[in-house]
Amino acid sequence: MKAIDKKRQADFQIIAHWVNEGDRVLDLGCGRGVLLEYLKQKKSIYGVGVDIDLDKILSCVKRGVPAYQGDIRAMLATFPENAFDRVIFSRTVEQLEDPDAVLAEGLRVGRRVAVGFVNKAFWLNRLNIFLKGRRTVNEVYPKPWYESLPANPFSVAEFEDYCDARRIVIENRVFLSGDWRSECSRFPNLMAGYAIYDLASID
Amino acid sequence: MNDSEQAPLISDEGEVGFVDYQDFVSKEPFQFVSGGSIPELTLRYETYGHLSAAKDNAILICHALSGDHHCAGVHGIEERKQGWWNFMVGPGKPIDTTRYFVICSNVLGGCQGSTGPGSINPATGRPYNLDFPKLTVQDMVKAQSLLIDSFGIDRLHAVIGGSMGGMQTLQWAIDFPQRVGRYIALACGARHTAQAIAFNDTGRQAIISDPEWKGGNYDPQEGPAQGLAVARMMAHITYLSDVGMESKFGRKRRSGDQSREHFEVEFEVESYLRYQGASFVTRFDANTYLYLTKALDRFDLHSPESLDVTLQAVTAPGLVVGFTSDWLYPPQGNREVVEALLRLGKDATYAELAMDFGHDSFLLRAPQLYELMHRFLSR
Numbered sequence: 001m002k003a004i005d006k007k008r009q010a011d012f013q014i015i016a017h018w019v020n021e022g023d024r025v026l027d028l029g030c031g032r033g034v035l036l037e038y039l040k041q042k043k044s045i046y047g048v049g050v051d052i053d054l055d056k057i058l059s060c061v062k063r064g065v066p067a068y069q070g071d072i073r074a075m076l077a078t079f080p081e082n083a084f085d086r087v088i089f090s091r092t093v094e095q096l097e098d099p100d101a102v103l104a105e106g107l108r109v110g111r112r113v114a115v116g117f118v119n120k121a122f123w124l125n126r127l128n129i130f131l132k133g134r135r136t137v138n139e140v141y142p143k144p145w146y147e148s149l150p151a152n153p154f155s156v157a158e159f160e161d162y163c164d165a166r167r168i169v170i171e172n173r174v175f176l177s178g179d180w181r182s183e184c185s186r187f188p189n190l191m192a193g194y195a196i197y198d199l200a201s202i203d
Numbered sequence: 204m205n206d207s208e209q210a211p212l213i214s215d216e217g218e219v220g221f222v223d224y225q226d227f228v229s230k231e232p233f234q235f236v237s238g239g240s241i242p243e244l245t246l247r248y249e250t251y252g253h254l255s256a257a258k259d260n261a262i263l264i265c266h267a268l269s270g271d272h273h274c275a276g277v278h279g280i281e282e283r284k285q286g287w288w289n290f291m292v293g294p295g296k297p298i299d300t301t302r303y304f305v306i307c308s309n310v311l312g313g314c315q316g317s318t319g320p321g322s323i324n325p326a327t328g329r330p331y332n333l334d335f336p337k338l339t340v341q342d343m344v345k346a347q348s349l350l351i352d353s354f355g356i357d358r359l360h361a362v363i364g365g366s367m368g369g370m371q372t373l374q375w376a377i378d379f380p381q382r383v384g385r386y387i388a389l390a391c392g393a394r395h396t397a398q399a400i401a402f403n404d405t406g407r408q409a410i411i412s413d414p415e416w417k418g419g420n421y422d423p424q425e426g427p428a429q430g431l432a433v434a435r436m437m438a439h440i441t442y443l444s445d446v447g448m449e450s451k452f453g454r455k456r457r458s459g460d461q462s463r464e465h466f467e468v469e470f471e472v473e474s475y476l477r478y479q480g481a482s483f484v485t486r487f488d489a490n491t492y493l494y495l496t497k498a499l500d501r502f503d504l505h506s507p508e509s510l511d512v513t514l515q516a517v518t519a520p521g522l523v524v525g526f527t528s529d530w531l532y533p534p535q536g537n538r539e540v541v542e543a544l545l546r547l548g549k550d551a552t553y554a555e556l557a558m559d560f561g562h563d564s565f566l567l568r569a570p571q572l573y574e575l576m577h578r579f580l581s582r
Contacts, residue, residue, distance in 0.1 A: 062578045066549075066552050068545065
């Protein structure tokens with residue numbers, strides 16, 4: 001596996017740890033279906049991926065991963081409560097048009113929701129803005145702003161505030177440092193490069 | 204993301220070349236779902252490629268309303284027109300005839316060699332015409348299953364079809380889950396919208412109100428040519444799209460702007476549609492048109508029980524493809540099928556192709572469709 005893939009797949013093992021054998025898993029913003037393929041192998045799940053991009057769906061088809069091309073919010077609306085054991089947003093929330101509503105839908109359709117995101121308040125991001133006045137460019141996000149998808153990045157602290165305000169139960173949280181590999185536990189809003197949350201509705 | 208996976212280049216493509224049709228004849232009475240029966244049945248079909256010794260490499264292709272069994276190759280050196288899905292079926296093509304044994308049959312009720320309203324009723328020695336039993340998509344599929352039996356094939360590697368063929372494909376997956384290895388349904392849906400029924404009925408009325416229709420008992424050499432041509436012209440519009448027609452014809456005029464008669468062909472699009480209408484009449488039977496469109500209007504996977512109950516029977520992995528510019532069977536109707544399958548925990552994939560050519564997009568060669576079919580069949 002290339003180093004860049006390793007970094008891109010930072011949350012795979014952690015999410016796989018939270019997923020139970022044979023779970024019904026919905027991966028929102030599934031990209032090329034690599035996570036679902038991994039979960040299928042590790043945990044024999046029934047998985048479905050959702051992505052807006054046909055090219056990504058083509059890759060899912062190649063991997064034998066069932067996939068749905070379309071809008072996440074509209075798709076979620078067609079499912080009953082708790083249709084899935086696990087709903088996954090891996091680096092997806094920052095690209096949603098209405099993250100609040102979609103997360104609420106995710107929590108309705110899934111018993112548990114995993115959210116993985118890049119921590120906007122990571123010290124290096126702060127430093128780049130503070131010293132250089134420029135956003136961080138790295139191997140996962142190598143493109144300049146004008147070639148990137150619209151994104152609405154947020155920090156660990158902001159996400160915790162959100163869960164608090166919406167009374168979302170945080171069952172687990174894992175923070176990874178800047179290499180997106182080793183776990184870090186102290187001052188996550190400053191020290192975590194990547195954060196993964198395991199969420200549940202209040203009842 | 205910039206991690207595009209290099210699409211494998213499709214290797215050298217070949218052609219299936221010269222093909223001949225065959226006739227499958229069943230001398231057993233055939234019982235229709237809505238009652239009624241016929242004493243015997245013929246299905247005209249073509250095959251391409253070779254059936255493996257284990258008989259496990261067969262793909263059934265289901266054609267659309269105005270299609271037929273001739274989906275690839277040519278019938279003779281004189282024939283310029285290749286089968287209707289020639290770009291999809293052949294050596295090295297997505298439906299690869301070096302790997303698969305491909306079967307395509309003219310549907311029951313058809314008029315290209317299969318038993319239909321225009322066939323002679325052995326009991327009377329005269330054409331069935333309107334005595335032909337009420338036809339459904341289920342009947343078409345049941346008849347095809349007899350053809351598949353005749354090859355000794357238990358299980359098809361895949362069933363594939365677009366439009367009416369897509370509906371047959373879904374029906375196959377529901378009625379014969381053990382016999383379908385996987386399925387691909389293109390540009391279809393669980394049932395007709397009110398708009399689709401409305402268009403079909405306008406076409407039917409054009410036929411029925413043509414005095415030459417004669418209550419369905421017309422001479423096969425004559426018949427309601429005018430009514431059938433108008434029905435076809437109107438239906439053809441629903442197969443295209445505003446954007447597609449605009450780019451193909453725009454307001455181009457036929458020969459300058461000098462039509463002397465006020466209502467002569469003036470615009471290119473008129474000429475095209477009139478040609479479509481006129482040529483359709485030479486190859487299609489009016490009563491078949493009535494029967495097939497009615498079968499499609501009646502097709503409804505939401506009934507008698509809900510879509511989720513109907514689709515419960517499906518076991519095979521499926522791929523459903525909608526086309527953004529298809530306003531006859533809009534993406535929503537295709538998507539709905541997959542949403543239900545996913546609610547049921549089935550292995551189903553929905554892809555939506557952004558193509559400009561309306562409902563008929565599935566009949567056009569597009570790299571993405573090519574890639575999608577190729578990958579799904581070989582996964």
